[in-house]
Amino acid sequence: MSSTQAYAGASPWRAEIRAMLALSWPMVLTNLAQTAMTATDVMILGRVGPNTLAASALGANLYFAPLVFGLGLMLATVPMMAREVGRNRHSVRDLRRTVRQGLWAAVFIAIPVWALLWNGEAILLAMGQEPALAAEAGDYLHALQWGLLPFYFYIVLRSFIATLERPGWALVVAFIAVAFNALANWALVFGHFGFPEMGIVGSGIATSLSSFLMFAGMALVVSLDRRFRRYHLFGRFWRADWPRFRELLWLGLPIAGMMAFEVTLFNAAAFLMGLIDAASLAAYAIAMQVCSISFMVPLGVNQAATVRVGIAYGARDPSGISRAGWTAYVIGVGFMAFAALAMITVPHSLISIFIDIGNPANAEVVTIAVTFLAFAALFQIVDGAQAVGAGMLRGLHDTRIPMVIAAIGYWGIGLPLGVVLAFHFGFRGNGIWMGLSAGLAAVALLLLIRWLRRDRLGLMGAAPMRVGLGA
Numbered sequence: 001m002s003s004t005q006a007y008a009g010a011s012p013w014r015a016e017i018r019a020m021l022a023l024s025w026p027m028v029l030t031n032l033a034q035t036a037m038t039a040t041d042v043m044i045l046g047r048v049g050p051n052t053l054a055a056s057a058l059g060a061n062l063y064f065a066p067l068v069f070g071l072g073l074m075l076a077t078v079p080m081m082a083r084e085v086g087r088n089r090h091s092v093r094d095l096r097r098t099v100r101q102g103l104w105a106a107v108f109i110a111i112p113v114w115a116l117l118w119n120g121e122a123i124l125l126a127m128g129q130e131p132a133l134a135a136e137a138g139d140y141l142h143a144l145q146w147g148l149l150p151f152y153f154y155i156v157l158r159s160f161i162a163t164l165e166r167p168g169w170a171l172v173v174a175f176i177a178v179a180f181n182a183l184a185n186w187a188l189v190f191g192h193f194g195f196p197e198m199g200i201v202g203s204g205i206a207t208s209l210s211s212f213l214m215f216a217g218m219a220l221v222v223s224l225d226r227r228f229r230r231y232h233l234f235g236r237f238w239r240a241d242w243p244r245f246r247e248l249l250w251l252g253l254p255i256a257g258m259m260a261f262e263v264t265l266f267n268a269a270a271f272l273m274g275l276i277d278a279a280s281l282a283a284y285a286i287a288m289q290v291c292s293i294s295f296m297v298p299l300g301v302n303q304a305a306t307v308r309v310g311i312a313y314g315a316r317d318p319s320g321i322s323r324a325g326w327t328a329y330v331i332g333v334g335f336m337a338f339a340a341l342a343m344i345t346v347p348h349s350l351i352s353i354f355i356d357i358g359n360p361a362n363a364e365v366v367t368i369a370v371t372f373l374a375f376a377a378l379f380q381i382v383d384g385a386q387a388v389g390a391g392m393l394r395g396l397h398d399t400r401i402p403m404v405i406a407a408i409g410y411w412g413i414g415l416p417l418g419v420v421l422a423f424h425f426g427f428r429g430n431g432i433w434m435g436l437s438a439g440l441a442a443v444a445l446l447l448l449i450r451w452l453r454r455d456r457l458g459l460m461g462a463a464p465m466r467v468g469l470g471a
Contacts, residue, residue, distance in 0.1 A: 016323040019165070020304055020331060026167040028300030030158070033174035035296060037181045037210060041203050044185045052200050055136035058129060059204075062120050062137070063144055065263055070109040070148070072259040074155040076252030077102040078303065079310040079394050081163040086314020092231050099160050099233050101244045105252065106152035117145040136200055143204025147211030154211065157218035157233075163307055166227060173217035181210040254399035258390065258406040265410040265439065269432050272422065280429040283368035286354045287376050287433075291383070294339040298332035298384035302391030305332075309395025322455050325392040329385070336384030340377035347373040368429060375433035382441040389447035396454060405446045414439015 038060075045056045077098050084094040116123070121138025125131060158170040187193045188202030198205065222228040266288070273284040305328035312320030343350065347370045351357055357366045386409075393402050418435020421427045427434065 012319070012323060013327070016308070016320075016327045017331075020301070020308055020324070020327045023162070023165055023167060023304040023307060024301045024328075024331065026171045027162065027303045028297050030167070030171045030174045031296040031299050032293070033171070033178050035292065036178050037207070040178070040182045040185060041207060044182075044189055045200060045203055048189065048199060051133065052136065055133045056140055056200055056203065058124055058133055059120060059137035059140040059144065059200075061267060062123065063117060063141060065260065065267065066113045066116060067148060067151075068263045069256045069260045070106070070113060070152055071155060072256030073105050073109055073249070073252040074102060074152050075159065075255055075303075075306075075394075076105075076248050076399075077156055078159045078163060078306045079313075079397050080248065080251065081160065082307045082310025082395060083314035083397070085163055086311040086317075095160065095163070096231050096233055097241050097244045098248070099156060099231070100237055100239075101241055101248050102156035102159070103153060103237065104241075104245055105248055106149055106156060110149040110152060113148060114145055117141045117148075140200045140204045143201045144207055147208030150208075150215035151211040154214040154218050157215070157222055160222065160231075160233070161218075161228065162303065163310075164227070165307065169221045169225070170218065173214055173221070176217060177210045177214045180213055181206055184209055251397055251399055254403035255394065258399070258403040261403070261406045261410045265415060265436070268415055269418065269436060272419065272432055273429055276422065276428050279364045279368055282355075282365045283372050284429060284432075286351055286365070286369045287372040289354055290343065290350050290373065291376050291380060294336065294380060295383060295387070297335045297339075298387040301328050301332040301335075302387045304328060305388055305391035306395045309392050310397075313396055321396070324395070325451060325455065328392060329388050332384045332388035333381060336380045340380045343373040343377040343380065371430060372433055375430060375437060379433065379437045379440060382437060382444045385444035386440055386447055389444060389451055392451055393447060393454070398450070398454070401450060402447060405443055405450070409439045409443035409446065413442045 041056065041060075042053070046053045080098045081095050084091050084098070088094075118141075120141035121134050124134035124137055129137075154173075158167075161167060161169055184206035185203050187195045188198050188206050189200075190202075191197030195202075219234070222231070222233055270281065270284060270288075273281040305325065308324035308328065309321055312324050348357055348366070350373065351366055351369050355362050355365060355369075390402055390406075393399070414435050416435070417438050418432040421431025421434050422429065423431075425431060
Protein backbone atom coordinates (compact mmCIF):
# COMPACT_ATOMS: atom_id res chain seq x y z
CA MET A 1 0.00 0.00 0.00
CA SER A 2 1.37 3.43 -0.96
CA SER A 3 1.49 6.48 1.29
CA THR A 4 -1.24 8.06 -0.78
CA GLN A 5 -3.55 5.07 -0.25
CA ALA A 6 -2.65 4.69 3.43
CA TYR A 7 -3.74 8.25 4.28
CA ALA A 8 -6.67 8.45 1.87
CA GLY A 9 -9.17 8.71 4.70
CA ALA A 10 -7.67 11.87 6.19
CA SER A 11 -8.21 15.43 5.01
CA PRO A 12 -6.22 16.17 1.83
CA TRP A 13 -3.66 18.45 3.53
CA ARG A 14 -3.22 16.17 6.53
CA ALA A 15 -2.85 13.16 4.24
CA GLU A 16 -0.24 15.00 2.18
CA ILE A 17 1.75 16.00 5.26
CA ARG A 18 1.80 12.42 6.50
CA ALA A 19 2.71 11.03 3.09
CA MET A 20 5.48 13.61 2.62
CA LEU A 21 7.00 12.92 6.03
CA ALA A 22 6.74 9.14 5.56
CA LEU A 23 8.61 9.42 2.27
CA SER A 24 11.12 12.06 3.42
CA TRP A 25 12.57 10.66 6.62
CA PRO A 26 14.07 7.45 5.14
CA MET A 27 15.57 9.56 2.35
CA VAL A 28 17.06 11.98 4.87
CA LEU A 29 18.64 9.15 6.86
CA THR A 30 19.90 7.51 3.66
CA ASN A 31 21.58 10.78 2.68
CA LEU A 32 23.13 11.04 6.14
CA ALA A 33 24.38 7.47 5.87
CA GLN A 34 26.08 8.25 2.56
CA THR A 35 27.64 11.36 4.14
CA ALA A 36 28.89 9.17 7.00
CA MET A 37 30.80 7.04 4.49
CA THR A 38 32.77 10.09 3.34
CA ALA A 39 33.40 11.14 6.95
CA THR A 40 34.69 7.64 7.73
CA ASP A 41 37.21 7.85 4.90
CA VAL A 42 38.45 11.22 6.16
CA MET A 43 38.79 10.05 9.77
CA ILE A 44 40.74 6.91 8.85
CA LEU A 45 43.03 8.58 6.32
CA GLY A 46 43.65 11.38 8.82
CA ARG A 47 45.29 8.76 11.06
CA VAL A 48 47.73 7.84 8.29
CA GLY A 49 49.17 11.35 8.12
CA PRO A 50 48.50 14.91 6.97
CA ASN A 51 50.03 14.39 3.51
CA THR A 52 47.83 11.37 2.85
CA LEU A 53 44.78 13.28 4.03
CA ALA A 54 45.68 16.20 1.77
CA ALA A 55 46.15 13.87 -1.21
CA SER A 56 42.78 12.25 -0.55
CA ALA A 57 41.17 15.70 -0.39
CA LEU A 58 42.68 16.57 -3.79
CA GLY A 59 41.46 13.30 -5.28
CA ALA A 60 38.02 13.53 -3.71
CA ASN A 61 37.49 17.08 -4.98
CA LEU A 62 38.43 16.02 -8.51
CA TYR A 63 36.15 12.97 -8.20
CA PHE A 64 33.16 14.77 -6.73
CA ALA A 65 32.33 17.28 -9.47
CA PRO A 66 31.88 14.74 -12.33
CA LEU A 67 30.22 12.35 -9.87
CA VAL A 68 27.57 14.96 -9.07
CA PHE A 69 27.03 15.77 -12.75
CA GLY A 70 26.28 12.12 -13.47
CA LEU A 71 24.14 11.91 -10.35
CA GLY A 72 21.94 14.67 -11.74
CA LEU A 73 21.41 12.62 -14.87
CA MET A 74 20.37 9.58 -12.81
CA LEU A 75 17.90 11.67 -10.80
CA ALA A 76 15.91 12.37 -13.97
CA THR A 77 14.46 8.89 -13.56
CA VAL A 78 12.48 10.07 -10.50
CA PRO A 79 10.10 12.58 -12.16
CA MET A 80 9.74 10.29 -15.18
CA MET A 81 8.69 7.33 -13.05
CA ALA A 82 6.55 9.48 -10.75
CA ARG A 83 4.60 10.76 -13.75
CA GLU A 84 3.94 7.20 -14.88
CA VAL A 85 2.81 6.16 -11.39
CA GLY A 86 0.43 9.12 -11.35
CA ARG A 87 -1.00 8.12 -14.72
CA ASN A 88 -1.36 4.45 -13.81
CA ARG A 89 -0.20 3.20 -10.43
CA HIS A 90 -0.17 -0.39 -11.67
CA SER A 91 1.92 0.35 -14.76
CA VAL A 92 4.84 -2.05 -15.11
CA ARG A 93 6.19 -1.55 -18.61
CA ASP A 94 6.76 2.23 -18.45
CA LEU A 95 8.54 2.12 -15.09
CA ARG A 96 10.71 -0.74 -16.32
CA ARG A 97 11.59 1.22 -19.47
CA THR A 98 12.72 4.21 -17.40
CA VAL A 99 14.79 2.12 -14.97
CA ARG A 100 16.54 0.32 -17.80
CA GLN A 101 17.36 3.53 -19.62
CA GLY A 102 18.58 4.99 -16.35
CA LEU A 103 21.04 2.10 -16.15
CA TRP A 104 22.02 2.76 -19.77
CA ALA A 105 22.58 6.43 -18.95
CA ALA A 106 24.81 5.38 -16.02
CA VAL A 107 27.10 3.52 -18.43
CA PHE A 108 26.90 6.43 -20.91
CA ILE A 109 28.19 8.97 -18.37
CA ALA A 110 30.58 6.65 -16.49
CA ILE A 111 32.84 5.95 -19.49
CA PRO A 112 34.02 9.55 -20.07
CA VAL A 113 34.29 10.15 -16.32
CA TRP A 114 36.51 7.07 -15.99
CA ALA A 115 38.75 8.45 -18.75
CA LEU A 116 38.95 11.78 -16.92
CA LEU A 117 39.74 10.30 -13.53
CA TRP A 118 42.31 7.85 -14.89
CA ASN A 119 44.34 10.93 -15.82
CA GLY A 120 43.79 12.55 -12.42
CA GLU A 121 47.48 12.94 -11.64
CA ALA A 122 48.15 14.80 -14.90
CA ILE A 123 45.13 17.06 -14.29
CA LEU A 124 46.28 17.93 -10.77
CA LEU A 125 49.80 18.65 -11.99
CA ALA A 126 48.37 20.96 -14.67
CA MET A 127 46.52 22.76 -11.86
CA GLY A 128 49.83 23.43 -10.11
CA GLN A 129 49.53 20.90 -7.29
CA GLU A 130 52.59 19.47 -5.56
CA PRO A 131 53.89 16.48 -7.59
CA ALA A 132 54.09 14.07 -4.64
CA LEU A 133 50.51 14.84 -3.57
CA ALA A 134 49.27 14.68 -7.17
CA ALA A 135 50.85 11.23 -7.62
CA GLU A 136 49.28 9.90 -4.42
CA ALA A 137 45.90 11.41 -5.34
CA GLY A 138 46.18 9.80 -8.78
CA ASP A 139 46.69 6.37 -7.21
CA TYR A 140 43.69 7.02 -4.98
CA LEU A 141 41.52 7.91 -7.99
CA HIS A 142 42.58 4.77 -9.85
CA ALA A 143 41.04 2.72 -7.04
CA LEU A 144 38.13 5.03 -6.27
CA GLN A 145 36.79 5.52 -9.78
CA TRP A 146 35.53 1.96 -10.22
CA GLY A 147 32.83 2.56 -7.63
CA LEU A 148 31.26 5.23 -9.84
CA LEU A 149 29.15 2.97 -12.08
CA PRO A 150 27.72 0.75 -9.31
CA PHE A 151 26.92 3.89 -7.32
CA TYR A 152 24.93 5.24 -10.27
CA PHE A 153 23.17 1.88 -10.62
CA TYR A 154 22.30 2.08 -6.92
CA ILE A 155 20.87 5.58 -7.36
CA VAL A 156 18.61 4.41 -10.23
CA LEU A 157 17.27 1.48 -8.19
CA ARG A 158 16.89 3.67 -5.10
CA SER A 159 14.90 6.13 -7.21
CA PHE A 160 12.68 3.28 -8.41
CA ILE A 161 11.66 2.12 -4.94
CA ALA A 162 11.33 5.72 -3.72
CA THR A 163 8.93 6.50 -6.57
CA LEU A 164 6.83 3.57 -5.44
CA GLU A 165 6.96 5.23 -1.98
CA ARG A 166 8.94 2.36 -0.42
CA PRO A 167 12.26 4.04 0.45
CA GLY A 168 12.99 1.98 3.57
CA TRP A 169 15.07 -0.68 1.82
CA ALA A 170 17.49 1.94 0.50
CA LEU A 171 18.06 3.07 4.09
CA VAL A 172 18.81 -0.49 5.23
CA VAL A 173 21.26 -1.03 2.36
CA ALA A 174 22.97 2.32 3.01
CA PHE A 175 23.53 1.59 6.71
CA ILE A 176 24.97 -1.84 5.92
CA ALA A 177 27.30 -0.15 3.42
CA VAL A 178 28.42 2.41 6.04
CA ALA A 179 29.45 -0.39 8.42
CA PHE A 180 31.16 -2.32 5.62
CA ASN A 181 33.01 0.79 4.41
CA ALA A 182 34.38 1.50 7.88
CA LEU A 183 35.54 -2.10 8.33
CA ALA A 184 37.02 -2.33 4.82
CA ASN A 185 38.87 0.97 5.27
CA TRP A 186 40.32 -0.21 8.56
CA ALA A 187 41.42 -3.50 7.05
CA LEU A 188 42.84 -2.24 3.75
CA VAL A 189 44.37 1.07 4.86
CA PHE A 190 46.22 -0.33 7.89
CA GLY A 191 46.57 -3.97 6.87
CA HIS A 192 44.36 -5.67 9.44
CA PHE A 193 42.65 -9.10 9.22
CA GLY A 194 45.46 -10.47 7.09
CA PHE A 195 45.18 -7.87 4.30
CA PRO A 196 48.25 -5.95 3.07
CA GLU A 197 48.71 -2.38 4.28
CA MET A 198 47.62 -0.33 1.24
CA GLY A 199 47.25 3.19 2.64
CA ILE A 200 45.29 5.62 0.51
CA VAL A 201 44.74 3.07 -2.27
CA GLY A 202 43.09 0.78 0.26
CA SER A 203 40.59 3.52 1.10
CA GLY A 204 39.73 3.92 -2.58
CA ILE A 205 39.21 0.17 -2.93
CA ALA A 206 37.04 0.10 0.21
CA THR A 207 34.81 2.88 -1.12
CA SER A 208 34.47 1.17 -4.51
CA LEU A 209 33.60 -2.13 -2.85
CA SER A 210 31.01 -0.32 -0.73
CA SER A 211 29.40 1.06 -3.90
CA PHE A 212 29.27 -2.45 -5.37
CA LEU A 213 27.67 -3.65 -2.14
CA MET A 214 25.02 -0.90 -2.29
CA PHE A 215 24.12 -1.82 -5.87
CA ALA A 216 24.11 -5.56 -5.11
CA GLY A 217 21.88 -4.97 -2.09
CA MET A 218 19.37 -2.94 -4.08
CA ALA A 219 19.49 -5.47 -6.95
CA LEU A 220 18.58 -8.22 -4.49
CA VAL A 221 15.75 -6.13 -3.05
CA VAL A 222 14.11 -5.39 -6.41
CA SER A 223 14.61 -8.99 -7.53
CA LEU A 224 13.29 -10.75 -4.40
CA ASP A 225 10.74 -8.42 -2.78
CA ARG A 226 7.30 -9.35 -4.10
CA ARG A 227 6.36 -5.66 -4.44
CA PHE A 228 9.20 -5.05 -6.90
CA ARG A 229 10.06 -8.32 -8.60
CA ARG A 230 6.99 -8.21 -10.86
CA TYR A 231 8.69 -5.38 -12.77
CA HIS A 232 11.51 -7.72 -13.97
CA LEU A 233 13.88 -4.77 -14.17
CA PHE A 234 16.92 -6.69 -15.40
CA GLY A 235 15.26 -8.76 -18.12
CA ARG A 236 16.38 -7.75 -21.62
CA PHE A 237 18.53 -5.03 -20.09
CA TRP A 238 20.55 -4.57 -23.28
CA ARG A 239 17.52 -3.97 -25.48
CA ALA A 240 17.66 -0.42 -26.87
CA ASP A 241 14.85 2.05 -26.13
CA TRP A 242 16.07 5.21 -27.82
CA PRO A 243 12.90 7.35 -27.36
CA ARG A 244 12.99 6.82 -23.58
CA PHE A 245 16.77 7.30 -23.50
CA ARG A 246 16.50 10.62 -25.33
CA GLU A 247 13.71 11.74 -22.99
CA LEU A 248 15.89 10.93 -20.00
CA LEU A 249 18.80 12.94 -21.41
CA TRP A 250 16.47 15.84 -22.28
CA LEU A 251 15.22 15.98 -18.71
CA GLY A 252 18.40 14.91 -16.91
CA LEU A 253 21.15 17.00 -18.48
CA PRO A 254 19.69 20.27 -17.10
CA ILE A 255 19.44 18.66 -13.64
CA ALA A 256 23.07 17.62 -13.96
CA GLY A 257 24.01 21.12 -15.06
CA MET A 258 22.18 22.75 -12.15
CA MET A 259 23.90 20.47 -9.63
CA ALA A 260 27.28 21.06 -11.26
CA PHE A 261 26.85 24.84 -11.03
CA GLU A 262 26.16 24.55 -7.31
CA VAL A 263 29.00 22.15 -6.50
CA THR A 264 31.60 24.14 -8.44
CA LEU A 265 30.45 27.31 -6.67
CA PHE A 266 31.37 25.85 -3.30
CA ASN A 267 34.64 24.47 -4.68
CA ALA A 268 35.49 27.97 -5.92
CA ALA A 269 34.55 29.45 -2.53
CA ALA A 270 36.97 27.05 -0.80
CA PHE A 271 39.73 28.12 -3.20
CA LEU A 272 39.02 31.79 -2.48
CA MET A 273 39.13 31.16 1.26
CA GLY A 274 42.55 29.60 0.78
CA LEU A 275 43.71 32.80 -0.91
CA ILE A 276 42.79 34.77 2.22
CA ASP A 277 44.60 32.65 4.84
CA ALA A 278 44.74 29.16 6.32
CA ALA A 279 42.55 30.06 9.31
CA SER A 280 39.74 31.29 7.05
CA LEU A 281 39.93 28.09 4.98
CA ALA A 282 39.80 25.92 8.11
CA ALA A 283 36.88 27.90 9.52
CA TYR A 284 35.07 27.65 6.17
CA ALA A 285 35.57 23.87 6.16
CA ILE A 286 34.06 23.60 9.65
CA ALA A 287 31.08 25.82 8.82
CA MET A 288 30.44 23.90 5.59
CA GLN A 289 30.52 20.59 7.46
CA VAL A 290 27.78 21.88 9.77
CA CYS A 291 25.80 23.15 6.78
CA SER A 292 26.27 19.90 4.87
CA ILE A 293 24.82 17.83 7.69
CA SER A 294 21.74 20.00 8.09
CA PHE A 295 21.32 20.15 4.29
CA MET A 296 20.59 16.42 4.23
CA VAL A 297 17.08 17.19 5.51
CA PRO A 298 15.94 19.56 2.72
CA LEU A 299 17.76 17.30 0.26
CA GLY A 300 15.60 14.39 1.40
CA VAL A 301 12.51 16.60 1.20
CA ASN A 302 13.64 17.67 -2.28
CA GLN A 303 13.63 14.03 -3.37
CA ALA A 304 10.25 13.37 -1.76
CA ALA A 305 8.80 16.53 -3.34
CA THR A 306 9.82 15.35 -6.81
CA VAL A 307 8.00 12.06 -6.23
CA ARG A 308 4.83 13.52 -4.72
CA VAL A 309 4.53 16.41 -7.19
CA GLY A 310 5.38 14.06 -10.06
CA ILE A 311 2.65 11.58 -9.10
CA ALA A 312 0.07 14.38 -8.92
CA TYR A 313 1.36 15.72 -12.25
CA GLY A 314 0.95 12.33 -13.89
CA ALA A 315 -2.56 12.06 -12.47
CA ARG A 316 -3.35 15.56 -13.83
CA ASP A 317 -4.37 16.71 -10.37
CA PRO A 318 -3.68 20.49 -9.98
CA SER A 319 -4.77 20.52 -6.33
CA GLY A 320 -2.51 17.57 -5.58
CA ILE A 321 0.43 19.30 -7.25
CA SER A 322 -0.12 22.41 -5.15
CA ARG A 323 -0.53 20.51 -1.88
CA ALA A 324 2.56 18.37 -2.45
CA GLY A 325 4.72 21.34 -3.41
CA TRP A 326 3.73 23.64 -0.57
CA THR A 327 3.89 20.85 2.01
CA ALA A 328 7.46 20.04 1.01
CA TYR A 329 8.41 23.72 0.97
CA VAL A 330 7.15 24.39 4.49
CA ILE A 331 8.78 21.24 5.89
CA GLY A 332 12.15 21.89 4.25
CA VAL A 333 12.40 25.62 4.95
CA GLY A 334 10.92 25.19 8.43
CA PHE A 335 13.61 22.71 9.42
CA MET A 336 16.35 24.98 8.07
CA ALA A 337 14.99 27.83 10.17
CA PHE A 338 15.55 25.69 13.28
CA ALA A 339 19.04 24.79 12.02
CA ALA A 340 19.79 28.49 11.53
CA LEU A 341 18.65 29.22 15.08
CA ALA A 342 21.06 26.58 16.41
CA MET A 343 23.96 28.12 14.47
CA ILE A 344 23.25 31.51 16.01
CA THR A 345 22.60 30.39 19.59
CA VAL A 346 25.10 27.53 20.14
CA PRO A 347 27.92 28.02 17.59
CA HIS A 348 30.70 26.91 19.94
CA SER A 349 28.96 23.60 20.61
CA LEU A 350 28.71 22.93 16.88
CA ILE A 351 32.31 23.93 16.22
CA SER A 352 33.58 21.73 19.05
CA ILE A 353 32.42 18.65 17.10
CA PHE A 354 35.19 19.27 14.57
CA ILE A 355 37.96 21.05 16.49
CA ASP A 356 39.26 21.42 20.06
CA ILE A 357 37.94 24.86 20.95
CA GLY A 358 39.91 24.85 24.22
CA ASN A 359 43.27 24.68 22.45
CA PRO A 360 44.79 28.19 22.23
CA ALA A 361 46.32 27.28 18.87
CA ASN A 362 42.79 27.02 17.46
CA ALA A 363 41.52 30.33 18.88
CA GLU A 364 41.68 32.25 15.59
CA VAL A 365 39.91 29.49 13.66
CA VAL A 366 37.17 29.27 16.31
CA THR A 367 36.61 33.04 16.27
CA ILE A 368 36.30 33.12 12.49
CA ALA A 369 34.09 30.01 12.44
CA VAL A 370 31.64 31.60 14.90
CA THR A 371 31.27 34.57 12.55
CA PHE A 372 30.93 32.29 9.53
CA LEU A 373 28.16 30.32 11.25
CA ALA A 374 26.22 33.54 11.78
CA PHE A 375 26.30 34.14 8.01
CA ALA A 376 25.60 30.45 7.45
CA ALA A 377 22.36 30.82 9.41
CA LEU A 378 20.92 33.02 6.66
CA PHE A 379 22.57 30.79 4.09
CA GLN A 380 20.75 27.75 5.54
CA ILE A 381 17.27 29.14 5.02
CA VAL A 382 17.76 30.15 1.40
CA ASP A 383 19.74 26.97 0.67
CA GLY A 384 16.82 24.88 1.92
CA ALA A 385 14.38 26.99 -0.08
CA GLN A 386 16.29 26.56 -3.35
CA ALA A 387 16.80 22.83 -2.78
CA VAL A 388 13.13 22.09 -2.16
CA GLY A 389 12.02 24.52 -4.87
CA ALA A 390 14.16 22.69 -7.42
CA GLY A 391 12.64 19.36 -6.37
CA MET A 392 9.10 20.73 -6.69
CA LEU A 393 9.73 21.99 -10.22
CA ARG A 394 11.53 18.77 -11.12
CA GLY A 395 8.30 16.90 -10.37
CA LEU A 396 6.69 18.98 -13.14
CA HIS A 397 9.52 18.01 -15.53
CA ASP A 398 10.63 21.64 -15.37
CA THR A 399 14.43 21.49 -15.40
CA ARG A 400 15.83 23.72 -18.14
CA ILE A 401 14.82 27.14 -16.76
CA PRO A 402 15.90 26.14 -13.20
CA MET A 403 19.33 25.30 -14.65
CA VAL A 404 19.55 28.78 -16.20
CA ILE A 405 18.42 30.30 -12.90
CA ALA A 406 21.16 28.37 -11.08
CA ALA A 407 23.82 29.56 -13.52
CA ILE A 408 22.74 33.18 -13.08
CA GLY A 409 22.35 33.01 -9.31
CA TYR A 410 25.49 31.04 -8.46
CA TRP A 411 27.98 32.26 -11.06
CA GLY A 412 26.41 35.52 -12.19
CA ILE A 413 25.58 36.87 -8.71
CA GLY A 414 26.99 34.77 -5.87
CA LEU A 415 30.61 34.26 -6.85
CA PRO A 416 31.32 37.71 -8.38
CA LEU A 417 29.68 39.46 -5.44
CA GLY A 418 31.67 37.34 -2.98
CA VAL A 419 34.95 38.17 -4.75
CA VAL A 420 34.20 41.91 -4.78
CA LEU A 421 33.14 42.00 -1.13
CA ALA A 422 36.05 39.84 0.04
CA PHE A 423 38.95 41.39 -1.85
CA HIS A 424 37.84 44.85 -2.99
CA PHE A 425 35.88 46.00 0.04
CA GLY A 426 38.00 44.10 2.56
CA PHE A 427 35.31 41.85 4.08
CA ARG A 428 37.59 38.83 3.55
CA GLY A 429 35.88 35.51 4.37
CA ASN A 430 32.69 37.25 5.49
CA GLY A 431 32.39 38.75 2.02
CA ILE A 432 32.52 35.33 0.40
CA TRP A 433 29.75 34.10 2.70
CA MET A 434 27.70 37.19 1.83
CA GLY A 435 28.13 36.39 -1.85
CA LEU A 436 27.14 32.76 -1.36
CA SER A 437 24.06 33.78 0.60
CA ALA A 438 23.05 36.36 -2.01
CA GLY A 439 23.48 33.87 -4.85
CA LEU A 440 21.44 31.19 -3.10
CA ALA A 441 18.78 33.76 -2.16
CA ALA A 442 18.48 34.84 -5.79
CA VAL A 443 18.09 31.23 -6.94
CA ALA A 444 15.57 30.46 -4.18
CA LEU A 445 13.48 33.54 -5.03
CA LEU A 446 13.46 32.91 -8.78
CA LEU A 447 12.55 29.24 -8.31
CA LEU A 448 9.74 30.25 -5.97
CA ILE A 449 8.43 32.77 -8.51
CA ARG A 450 8.49 30.08 -11.18
CA TRP A 451 6.62 27.68 -8.90
CA LEU A 452 4.02 30.35 -8.07
CA ARG A 453 3.44 30.82 -11.79
CA ARG A 454 3.02 27.07 -12.27
CA ASP A 455 0.76 26.83 -9.23
CA ARG A 456 -1.41 29.69 -10.45
CA LEU A 457 -1.77 28.22 -13.93
CA GLY A 458 -2.36 24.65 -12.69
CA LEU A 459 -1.46 21.82 -15.05
CA MET A 460 -1.25 24.23 -17.98
CA GLY A 461 1.73 25.83 -16.25
CA ALA A 462 3.66 22.57 -16.01
CA ALA A 463 6.54 22.47 -18.46
CA PRO A 464 5.90 19.75 -21.06
CA MET A 465 8.68 17.71 -22.57
CA ARG A 466 10.60 19.10 -25.55
CA VAL A 467 9.74 22.74 -25.16
CA GLY A 468 11.90 25.80 -25.59
CA LEU A 469 13.75 27.63 -22.86
CA GLY A 470 10.93 30.10 -22.59
CA ALA A 471 8.43 27.50 -21.44
